[in-house]
Amino acid sequence: MNYAALIRSAVLALLRNKLRSLLTVLGITIGIAAVICVVAIGKAGQARVEQAMNKLGDNFVWIEAGGRSINGVRTGTHDTKTLVVADAIAIKNQISLIKSVSPNVDDPVQVIYGNQNWHTSYHGDSPEYFDIKRWYVDQGAIFSEDDVDRSADVCVIGRTVREQLFGVEPPVGKVIRVNNLPCKVVATLQPKGLSLSGQDQDDTVILPYTTAQKKIKGITWLDDILCSAVSQDVVKMAGQEATALLRDRHHLRADEENDFNIRNPEDIIQAQLDASKTLTILLIAIASVSLIVGGIGIMNVMLVSVTERTREIGVRVAVGATELAIQLQFLGESIVLSLVGGAVGVLAGIFGSYLVGQTLQWPIEMSVEAVFVAALFSVAVGVFFGYYPARRASRLDPIEAVRYE
Amino acid sequence: MTGHAFVEVNSLSKAYRRGQRIVPALSNVSLQVEAGEFVILTGSSGAGKTTLLNLLAALDWPDQGEIIVDRKNIAHLSLRSAASYRRHQVGIIFQAYNLLPQLTAVQNVALPMIAAGRLDLGRAKELLGSVGLGDRSLHRATELSGGEQQRVAIARALANDPRLVLADEPTGNLDEENAKAIMRLLVDSCKLRSATLILATHDVEHLQRADRVFELRSGILREQYNRSTA
Numbered sequence: 324m325n326y327a328a329l330i331r332s333a334v335l336a337l338l339r340n341k342l343r344s345l346l347t348v349l350g351i352t353i354g355i356a357a358v359i360c361v362v363a364i365g366k367a368g369q370a371r372v373e374q375a376m377n378k379l380g381d382n383f384v385w386i387e388a389g390g391r392s393i394n395g396v397r398t399g400t401h402d403t404k405t406l407v408v409a410d411a412i413a414i415k416n417q418i419s420l421i422k423s424v425s426p427n428v429d430d431p432v433q434v435i436y437g438n439q440n441w442h443t444s445y446h447g448d449s450p451e452y453f454d455i456k457r458w459y460v461d462q463g464a465i466f467s468e469d470d471v472d473r474s475a476d477v478c479v480i481g482r483t484v485r486e487q488l489f490g491v492e493p494p495v496g497k498v499i500r501v502n503n504l505p506c507k508v509v510a511t512l513q514p515k516g517l518s519l520s521g522q523d524q525d526d527t528v529i530l531p532y533t534t535a536q537k538k539i540k541g542i543t544w545l546d547d548i549l550c551s552a553v554s555q556d557v558v559k560m561a562g563q564e565a566t567a568l569l570r571d572r573h574h575l576r577a578d579e580e581n582d583f584n585i586r587n588p589e590d591i592i593q594a595q596l597d598a599s600k601t602l603t604i605l606l607i608a609i610a611s612v613s614l615i616v617g618g619i620g621i622m623n624v625m626l627v628s629v630t631e632r633t634r635e636i637g638v639r640v641a642v643g644a645t646e647l648a649i650q651l652q653f654l655g656e657s658i659v660l661s662l663v664g665g666a667v668g669v670l671a672g673i674f675g676s677y678l679v680g681q682t683l684q685w686p687i688e689m690s691v692e693a694v695f696v697a698a699l700f701s702v703a704v705g706v707f708f709g710y711y712p713a714r715r716a717s718r719l720d721p722i723e724a725v726r727y728e
Numbered sequence: 729m730t731g732h733a734f735v736e737v738n739s740l741s742k743a744y745r746r747g748q749r750i751v752p753a754l755s756n757v758s759l760q761v762e763a764g765e766f767v768i769l770t771g772s773s774g775a776g777k778t779t780l781l782n783l784l785a786a787l788d789w790p791d792q793g794e795i796i797v798d799r800k801n802i803a804h805l806s807l808r809s810a811a812s813y814r815r816h817q818v819g820i821i822f823q824a825y826n827l828l829p830q831l832t833a834v835q836n837v838a839l840p841m842i843a844a845g846r847l848d849l850g851r852a853k854e855l856l857g858s859v860g861l862g863d864r865s866l867h868r869a870t871e872l873s874g875g876e877q878q879r880v881a882i883a884r885a886l887a888n889d890p891r892l893v894l895a896d897e898p899t900g901n902l903d904e905e906n907a908k909a910i911m912r913l914l915v916d917s918c919k920l921r922s923a924t925l926i927l928a929t930h931d932v933e934h935l936q937r938a939d940r941v942f943e944l945r946s947g948i949l950r951e952q953y954n955r956s957t958a
Contacts, residue, residue: 641787641820643814646808725822725824
């Protein structure tokens with residue numbers, strides 16, 4: 324079988340009805356482009372959620388002061404005084420599933436530098452906080468354990484605070500006022516951008532928790548204890564162990580509710596990721612329907628073509644063409660249609676994905692697998708939907724066929 | 729049955745179903761044709777001429793009897809074997825020419841070569857030259873007159889050097905002058921290649937060139953003329 328001749332003959336046959344062929348190709352093009360776009364956009368959405376999860380923290384376990392509800396009354400988180408630094412130390416020392424711990428106190432605050440001021444929030448933490456929350460230093464060096472012990476008046480500022488207070492001026496070494504407490508800026512942080520809930524994560528000032536407790540908030544307790552589990556798999560278990568330890572330390576009876584709560588922001592993001600994946604699969608399924616419709620278009624056109632060319636089929640059989648040769652002739656035409664549609668669809672899909680990516684400001688990443696699978700799928704559509712008309716052509720009665728008007 | 733004839737048809741019967749009715753097309757037909765012979769089948773429309781030619785071309789299957797061509801029974805070939813038989817042994821000429829309109833004359837002649845997997849455009853052009861259309865090889869079928877189209881069809885039938893040429897009313901659509909010319913061309917071309925020619929016609933004009941003439945009447949075959957005994 325001369326495949327080059329087969330393809331040439333298929334192309335020539337299709338060119339005899341240019342508009343019809345073009346419209347048929349369009350059906351496949353739309354299907355393939357839709358699948359590629361959906362996969363690319365879906366992947367971008369997932370990448371965005373994964374990025375957010377990554378920025379959230381390193382196997383993050385978040386213990387917040389205050390029960391969700393005590394005796395049916397929500398207490399809020401900032402009025403509970405039972406979570407203390409000793410709890411954080413106990414968690415660090417006694418729970419092997421937890422590798423890093425940072426006490427945390429936070430509140431909104433006004434920060435001032437020169438004649439600039441900015442309303443932000445501060446976080447009083449230990450140096451481990453930067454690892455737990457995956458903060459990376461841009462300039463300078465973060466405060467030390469020694470600074471924590473001394474309740475030093477030092478702070479690290481996020482990109483937004485830096486821009487609002489300093490503009491283009493280098494901030495490291497400068498003194499800002501955090502709620503009237505003069506604090507030396509020892510480092511600036513690399514930007515994280517917005518969280519999935521739309522909060523500006525760079526709008527923050529971080530200082531030693533002892534400084535925040537004693538000199539800004541005037542409290543002895545903590546708002547939160549932030550921890551890192553040793554791995555993603557044990558985040559839940561680490562939370563359960565921390566719960567047991569804290570209940571014991573806080574002398575809570577079996578019938579008493581927790582005076583703290585373990586929050587699982589990763590669970591929420593994971594749920595978003597799962598939802599995003601499900602949505603992507605759903606959209607691929609919908610896009611695939613358009614591909615099937617395109618395939619049905621091919622079948623329709625090929626059936627019309629077989630009817631139109633009945634006499635030609637009869638003549639070819641009469642001069643000795645085999646059933647297989649006739650089948651391949653028509654199958655070749657349907658495969659050429661779907662391949663051309665697939666190729667144009669891949670290009671349109673790539674272009675469309677980038678267009679959507681540009682519009683939504685999402686990091687579109689083309690999936691080579693998706694392009695490959697789409698191309699393969701277009702051939703499969705050609706074979707699948709071209710087979711029946713081709714078989715029908717090969718099964719025509721040549722005697723009737725040569726007489727067909 | 730002699731065992732020496734190139735084509736032997738023995739006790740061949742074929743009937744068609746028309747709704748509830750069974751219509752006999754051929755009844756117990758027997759025929760021997762020697763290699764290189766020119767045989768004419770006559771008879772009125774519906775006598776069974778085309779049915780017999782279709783069976784000889786292995787385009788159809790008989791209900792009974794055998795068809796031996798070159799010592800091989802072709803009566804019940806598989807589709808694949810029938811296609812192979814047509815590619816290598818048979819050339820068919822239709823009344824309606826049946827050229828493919830989208831192809832040029834030379835491409836039409838080359839069709840059987842493509843089917844046989846041995847395309848030779850040089851030879852296809854040569855064949856066109858031999859039927860007097862050397863200068864029309866690149867013309868599409870639709871650009872040719874009826875006589876020219878039938879010449880192309882003759883060249884196409886001879887493309888794979890068949891030993892048996894079957895022609896079904898090849899001059900039926902032509903005027904008298906063209907019909908004579910086509911007939912002369914067809915018979916001469918077959919004689920030149922020592923091909924056996926079996927031709928169905930009801931035109932008595934052509935009978936004198938045949939070696940033998942058979943008449944089919946209501947599916948029954950009778951010899952009417954034999955040059956060797958005339």
